[in-house]
Amino acid sequence: MNPEELHYTQSHEWVRIDGDIGTIGITEHAQKELGEIVYLELPEVGHVYNADDEFGTVESVKAVSELFIPISGEIVEINRAAVAEPGIVNDDPFGDGWLIKLKVTTDDEIRKLMTADQYAEYVEAEEKEK
């Protein structure tokens, strides 16, 4: 269920790389844990972040969670459709529910992220700890 071509974080974000543009969202597992999302707070275009910086929040009826940026870069686009209709993130977290696009600063950081298989194992291990 986690697309093969994406890169994953332990905080349940994903990155898709197209040339020097990285698209970032949250995973299916993350949206399921959150429940119905009612608010997204995303940064302005032009903001520059270092990997692991907090770049926004996602808020469901019951809780607020911070979003952490998996790789460094400058924001070039935010998903305004998702800000207006946050339910899109629940419905299609790997597709129309993407959050931000950024111009990637360096290629190195992406290699530290998990593959789809590694992420699936990670989620399973995390579930068992509960």
Next chain:
Amino acid sequence: MSAPTEAAALKRTPLFSLHRELGAKLIDFGGWEMPVQYSGILEEHRAVRERAGIFDVSHMGELEVRGAGAEAALQRLTPNDVSKLADGRCHYSAFLTEEGTFVDDLLVYRRGADDYLLVVNASNRPKDFAWAAARIGGDAEVRDASDAWALLALQGPLAGSVLARAAGEDPTDLPYYGFRTMRVEGFPALVSRTGYTGEDGFEIYLAPDAAAPVMRALLELGRPEGVLPCGLGARDTLRLEAKMALYGNDIDDTVTPWEADLGWIVKMQKGDFVGRDALARQEASGVTRKLAGFEMVDRGIARHGYAAAAPHGPGLVTSGTHSPTLGKPIGLALLPVADTAVGTEFETDIRGRAAKARVAPTPFYRRKRKKEATP
């Protein structure tokens, strides 16, 4: 994304296995492993407003107060007027500190002149029992009977018809805040027309062994009409729309009934009770802050514990959520009295961002009552 924390060694209600079977998402709620949702908070919320929902609230505590002096004891221990309760009636009340602030909020059921049942918040149960036991005096005794009771809440416009089918008798002849014993699915039950959702509904007190079969039967009977099992997530959005206070959020031992806009549970004329002197002083001097409903003007949800800045001074958000019925964020805040008029704007601090809110009329949601049939 930051993860919610998990905890271990939690207490479970007799319905725990059924929750698992129904696919509930379970969380730590004051030391209890409870369902926060089954199908989703918004869907469950809507089910209660439009049809009906079934909640496990067996974690609530039950204290029994018995003896010839039971009424006199409860008159001293609680601010509402117990002498006004007839058999088969209950009312909303509280335990208060000597400072007039909340030890807990609770329901008092009169089963007989010498037999009362008090229903208290789960997290306050040991504190409440110790508090009552230390003050109850002669001719009455208090017993923590929580383990002897499971509790289901069946709430929503269809609650009466679903329960009637399970009970084989019509519970809708009960007045609001009335109760009686009846058999539900053959099990003895105490059924009261009470709830915490702003809808018509019933709370069904059962022996622990009866809880799972009764919940199964109610779900089965209600399924064709869209009745759903509901978790604490929907319970919170429902109660907040109805402006019902939550202990630990809106009221606690720093807040008095005057401040919480719950003055109607305080009967100053009935005689002495714990907290009365302090409440008399505060009544004379006037409160400086009061609980008020608000809606957001700017984006975001101001939640419990967030700071507020009102024209006449600081305030505090005590509850905040997304209202499924209104489709917008709502909440309650303690504000300077001068800033509690509907329409007054104030700022909330949403994780470091200033977001404007506006005092709104409450309750945020009021059910349409069915017209009584003309005789």
